[in-house]
Amino acid sequence: MAEVVFQRLTLIGLGLIGSSVARAAKATGAVGEVVACDADAAVLARVAELGIADRVESDPATAVTGADCVMLCVPVGALAEVAAAIAPHLAQDAVLTDVGSTKVSVIRDVGPLVPAGVHFVPGHPLAGTEFSGPDAGFATLFEGRWTLLVPPPGTEAAAVDRMTALWRRFGSMTEIMEPAHHDRVLAIVSHLPHLLAFTICGTADDLADESRQEVLRFAASGFRDFTRIAASDPTMWRDVFLNNREALLEMLARFTEDAQAMARAIRWGDSAYIEDRVLRGRKIRRSLIDLKQA
Amino acid sequence: MAEVVFQRLTLIGLGLIGSSVARAAKATGAVGEVVACDADAAVLARVAELGIADRVESDPATAVTGADCVMLCVPVGALAEVAAAIAPHLAQDAVLTDVGSTKVSVIRDVGPLVPAGVHFVPGHPLAGTEFSGPDAGFATLFEGRWTLLVPPPGTEAAAVDRMTALWRRFGSMTEIMEPAHHDRVLAIVSHLPHLLAFTICGTADDLADESRQEVLRFAASGFRDFTRIAASDPTMWRDVFLNNREALLEMLARFTEDAQAMARAIRWGDSAYIEDRVLRGRKIRRSLIDLKQA
Numbered sequence: 407m408a409e410v411v412f413q414r415l416t417l418i419g420l421g422l423i424g425s426s427v428a429r430a431a432k433a434t435g436a437v438g439e440v441v442a443c444d445a446d447a448a449v450l451a452r453v454a455e456l457g458i459a460d461r462v463e464s465d466p467a468t469a470v471t472g473a474d475c476v477m478l479c480v481p482v483g484a485l486a487e488v489a490a491a492i493a494p495h496l497a498q499d500a501v502l503t504d505v506g507s508t509k510v511s512v513i514r515d516v517g518p519l520v521p522a523g524v525h526f527v528p529g530h531p532l533a534g535t536e537f538s539g540p541d542a543g544f545a546t547l548f549e550g551r552w553t554l555l556v557p558p559p560g561t562e563a564a565a566v567d568r569m570t571a572l573w574r575r576f577g578s579m580t581e582i583m584e585p586a587h588h589d590r591v592l593a594i595v596s597h598l599p600h601l602l603a604f605t606i607c608g609t610a611d612d613l614a615d616e617s618r619q620e621v622l623r624f625a626a627s628g629f630r631d632f633t634r635i636a637a638s639d640p641t642m643w644r645d646v647f648l649n650n651r652e653a654l655l656e657m658l659a660r661f662t663e664d665a666q667a668m669a670r671a672i673r674w675g676d677s678a679y680i681e682d683r684v685l686r687g688r689k690i691r692r693s694l695i696d697l698k699q700a
Numbered sequence: 701m702a703e704v705v706f707q708r709l710t711l712i713g714l715g716l717i718g719s720s721v722a723r724a725a726k727a728t729g730a731v732g733e734v735v736a737c738d739a740d741a742a743v744l745a746r747v748a749e750l751g752i753a754d755r756v757e758s759d760p761a762t763a764v765t766g767a768d769c770v771m772l773c774v775p776v777g778a779l780a781e782v783a784a785a786i787a788p789h790l791a792q793d794a795v796l797t798d799v800g801s802t803k804v805s806v807i808r809d810v811g812p813l814v815p816a817g818v819h820f821v822p823g824h825p826l827a828g829t830e831f832s833g834p835d836a837g838f839a840t841l842f843e844g845r846w847t848l849l850v851p852p853p854g855t856e857a858a859a860v861d862r863m864t865a866l867w868r869r870f871g872s873m874t875e876i877m878e879p880a881h882h883d884r885v886l887a888i889v890s891h892l893p894h895l896l897a898f899t900i901c902g903t904a905d906d907l908a909d910e911s912r913q914e915v916l917r918f919a920a921s922g923f924r925d926f927t928r929i930a931a932s933d934p935t936m937w938r939d940v941f942l943n944n945r946e947a948l949l950e951m952l953a954r955f956t957e958d959a960q961a962m963a964r965a966i967r968w969g970d971s972a973y974i975e976d977r978v979l980r981g982r983k984i985r986r987s988l989i990d991l992k993q994a
Binding site: 532587591594595602603606608610617620629630632633635640641657659661666669672681683686689691692693697 | 846848897900904930937948949951955960967
């Protein structure tokens with residue numbers, strides 16, 4: 407058995423990601439003790455029932471006391487409030503981390519609350535499913551997936567190394583990234599696709615009654631795949647959109663220009679342009695397959 | 701063994717759909733003899749090698765002679781030319797059908813070429829994968845999926861009944877639909893999602909070199925699902941877009957308005973609006989699951 411990376415890991419928020427981290431921590435032996443804390447009493451009771459943590463604590467201050475790693479697994483819009491509540495109780499030399507999908511906002515909101523002597527290493531595992539809650543998690547969720555670590559300038563290298571070691575024990579590949587760059591890349595690979603998926607579901611839902619029924623009956627492969635993406639957690643995604651506003655709106659603007667160019671090509675029968683765009687989709691798909699991301 | 705629905709089925713175009721029909725016809729015994737015809741000699745040679753048809757014919761006129769059902773499985777932009785070539789050789793009382801994703805254009809382009817005494821029953825199986833060609837097909841592709849039949853006014857009921865019987869033998873559910881209505885429903889459930897998927901792949905491909913590399917490396921679940929949709933056949937989709945222009949441009953215009961409303965909500969921090977749109981995605985997903993289309 408390899409050594410533990412942390413003696414005590416406190417997880418705040420036991421949804422899909424938090425409960426998967428709890429399971430992975432126990433399954434891999436990367437952590438001595440897992441403490442689970444969630445604002446929702448029903449979630450915490452379920453975590454106790456599932457037996458995926460060594461201890462459950464409803465009070466965040468008690469939960470983080472004595473932990474050498476505290477991982478915030480709540481929607482990014484809730485991070486500042488949680489951080490303010492736990493900050494005075496964090497142990498010296500503890501690592502504070504998160505799993506949020508936006509990183510500029512996390513560093514802006516949480517960074518100033520981190521006490522001296524605590525190491526702040528924001529993180530983002532690029533893993534998930536369309537399901538939510540502690541029952542949805544599983545120990546192998548992070549295997550073969552990237553986890554991006556986004557430490558603010560001046561973070562101690564040893565703390566970043568410990569987080570790298572933790573995620574690698576969970577089977578993740580890791581990379582260190584600059585916050586603004588992270589947010590731009592995620593805007594195009596994840597946030598914009600989700601925005602488009604939510605939007606098309608709304609557009610379909612607004613159709614006249616007869617058509618809407620048939621949309622549901624005849625959802626061919628295209629639409630069905632979009633609804634899978636669109637089935638994600640509303641609070642999480644509201645927070646992501648609001649906290650990666652600039653990068654997301656820029657990517658949406660670029661996308662809208664491109665969609666309008668496609669509309670124009672369709673209107674005027676520009677076959678070559680249409681074929682070129684479809685071929686680019688294929689090319690990107692092939693690149694993903696070569697990179698084993700598909 | 702149930703009776704055959706047709707004595708001889710001639711398939712023109714042996715891609716994903718045509719080759720799946722050939723396999724389903726043999727596997728279910730719904731057809732006495734399957735004749736395969738394709739303008740591409742390599743495709744026809746491969747069909748012979750695979751042994752999925754009883755006979756291969758390179759000449760369309762010869763291929764359709766004596767067939768009581770002729771199914772055109774070529775991109776919708778190629779239908780008129782193929783129909784013109786075979787029309788004089790179609791048997792009396794034969795059923796002529798197709799599998800194209802647009803139906804107004806098919807009736808407009810092919811309808812006038814159909815000789816008296818031949819029954820024209822356009823069709824559209826809502827089934828497919830992102831793969832193309834005769835190797836990609838399989839006998840169970842249509843099982844549990846809808847096939848829409850879109851006969852022009854005045855079509856003999858007996859011919860529609862035979863096509864219904866054929867698709868049901870392949871495991872399909874069937875429904876009769878009016879052409880313009882078909883094209884509107886398909887615009888939102890399939891054509892628009894594909895247009896969005898092709899477009900976002902292009903938008904990503906246009907990013908600066910560094911970001912593009914990372915888009916490929918860090919394709920989180922959202923983007924990856926879009927590339928799967930976007931990996932489809934370029935000729936087929938070019939033809940679909942050009943032949944369902946009006947309905948597709950209308951759905952894209954509605955979608956664009958909705959996306960702009962979402963952008964505005966993000967810019968001004970309208971949480972309630974964003975949550976409402978995300979919840980609608982979930983609701984539609986749940987309806988699909990209830991209808992067993994997910």
